[in-house]
Amino acid sequence: MTDTLFDMTLCAALILAAWRVLHSSDHFQAVVLFITFGLILALAWVRLEAPDIAIAEAAVGASLAGVMLLDALRVMRSVGKEHEQEKRWTSVAKLPSFHLFFSFATVLILSVVLISAVTELSDAQGGLTDLVHAELEGSGTKHPVTAVLLNFRGYDTWIELGVLLLAVLGVLSIRECSNLHSLAPPVATTIVLENLVRGIMPLVLLVSGYLLWRGGFAPGGAFQAGVVLGAGCILLWMAGHRSLTMLHDATWRILLILGFLAFLALGSYSLLSTGVFLAYDRQYASIQIFLLESAATLSIGTTLAGLMLALQPLKKDLPR
Amino acid sequence: MTELDSFLLYALTAVILFALGLSSLLSRRHLLRKIMGLNIMSAGAFLLFISVAHRNGKVFADPVPQAMVITGIVVSISATGFALALARRIRKKTGLTSLDYREEPSPENHNRP
Numbered sequence: 001m002t003d004t005l006f007d008m009t010l011c012a013a014l015i016l017a018a019w020r021v022l023h024s025s026d027h028f029q030a031v032v033l034f035i036t037f038g039l040i041l042a043l044a045w046v047r048l049e050a051p052d053i054a055i056a057e058a059a060v061g062a063s064l065a066g067v068m069l070l071d072a073l074r075v076m077r078s079v080g081k082e083h084e085q086e087k088r089w090t091s092v093a094k095l096p097s098f099h100l101f102f103s104f105a106t107v108l109i110l111s112v113v114l115i116s117a118v119t120e121l122s123d124a125q126g127g128l129t130d131l132v133h134a135e136l137e138g139s140g141t142k143h144p145v146t147a148v149l150l151n152f153r154g155y156d157t158w159i160e161l162g163v164l165l166l167a168v169l170g171v172l173s174i175r176e177c178s179n180l181h182s183l184a185p186p187v188a189t190t191i192v193l194e195n196l197v198r199g200i201m202p203l204v205l206l207v208s209g210y211l212l213w214r215g216g217f218a219p220g221g222a223f224q225a226g227v228v229l230g231a232g233c234i235l236l237w238m239a240g241h242r243s244l245t246m247l248h249d250a251t252w253r254i255l256l257i258l259g260f261l262a263f264l265a266l267g268s269y270s271l272l273s274t275g276v277f278l279a280y281d282r283q284y285a286s287i288q289i290f291l292l293e294s295a296a297t298l299s300i301g302t303t304l305a306g307l308m309l310a311l312q313p314l315k316k317d318l319p320r
Numbered sequence: 321m322t323e324l325d326s327f328l329l330y331a332l333t334a335v336i337l338f339a340l341g342l343s344s345l346l347s348r349r350h351l352l353r354k355i356m357g358l359n360i361m362s363a364g365a366f367l368l369f370i371s372v373a374h375r376n377g378k379v380f381a382d383p384v385p386q387a388m389v390i391t392g393i394v395v396s397i398s399a400t401g402f403a404l405a406l407a408r409r410i411r412k413k414t415g416l417t418s419l420d421y422r423e424e425p426s427p428e429n430h431n432r433p
Contacts, residue, residue, distance in 0.1 A: 103346035127376025167398035
């Protein structure tokens with residue numbers, strides 16, 4: 001009974017938070033509510049017995065996305081005439097009627113189709129849990145989710161590292177800068193903040209390393225560790241430290257492609273020796289997975305931090 | 321509550337989140353709201369995925385959808401980062417915070433960083 005009540009409250013809170021994110025009149029309020037939405041969602045993942053996703057969501061959805069949105073809002077806050085317009089358009093009734101009609105008709109039809117599909121799903125059975133547990137022995141890791149990510153569906157993770165790489169390259173090209181050294185130096189903050197952040201950096205590294213190591217047998221792994229690492233780099237930058245720009249340009253580039261390259265190298269090696277891409281030798285599977293995970297952690301961390309830092313003011317934009 | 325009811329509760333929440341996100345993507349003008357709407361849509365898709373995984377799981381939810389959603393979360397944050405970069409570029413070049421070019425930007429907004 002208590003469980004039911006909790007689930008219902010959680011779902012109601014999710015819907016309410018989402019509604020407020022999309023319909024509150026103030027953008028700042030919307031962004032803060034979006035962060036709240038991420039935290040409630042992390043709680044929902046725990047209720048659905050998916051702790052790996054809960055850790056990733058808390059780190060990505062609630063913190064990284066929040067920082068990126070707040071930073072974008074600082075630049076994109078509408079002022080003057082446009083702000084008035086945005087406020088007017090907030091009330092749905094002011095939209096042109098055809099626009100209103102089409103968007104609501106689309107949403108309504110889609111919702112009806114989705115609801116009927118979901119209710120039909122309710123008597124479908126199956127899933128791959130048994131298969132994963134049967135193959136877990138000899139996959140090189142004791143945690144099923146890590147086994148799926150790094151072994152059974154290694155392709156997904158490889159391509160995903162490629163997507164991350166593309167995103168950061170895309171942001172750099174939009175900004176028309178080729179590396180992080182064309183960024184203006186970070187804004188100095190108070191000495192207390194900078195030293196506090198410096199002080200907790202070893203802890204961030206420790207947590208990141210712990211999550212990586214823990215991924216071998218329990219919820220955790222390369223993604224969560226990488227996100228914590230990336231968030232640490234961003235925190236350093238915001239406290240006025242040079243963070244990633246301290247690295248030599250070549251070092252940063254190597255860190256960016258390290259994860260993608262590690263997958264490519266191991267995949268090609270297994271393609272040549274066994275004829276199958278990314279098939280691990282059972283004997284060495286655990287060491288291979290550990291190497292891949294470490295490379296992926298470094299790449300994910302530097303890429304996510306790079307995504308955020310590449311949006312900061314450039315040297316050429318500063319008033320002379 | 322039986323297994324089935326908890327599945328339906330989360331699955332229907334997922335559909336509602338998806339619909340809310342989509343309606344905001346279609347009807348809000350400010351680009352940040354559109355990006356947030358897109359993120360809420362993807363949260364809905366992930367929630368549906370995991371509600372099925374939870375029902376099919378044993379001790380933990382089914383690990384295959386879990387792994388896919390973790391991949392999805394990281395892809396969606398990189399897509400968000402890229403979208404924000406595009407939105408900021410639009411703002412810088414046109415002074416607008418939406419895609420509606422019929423409205424002339426007010427002069428004091430133009431070319432603000």
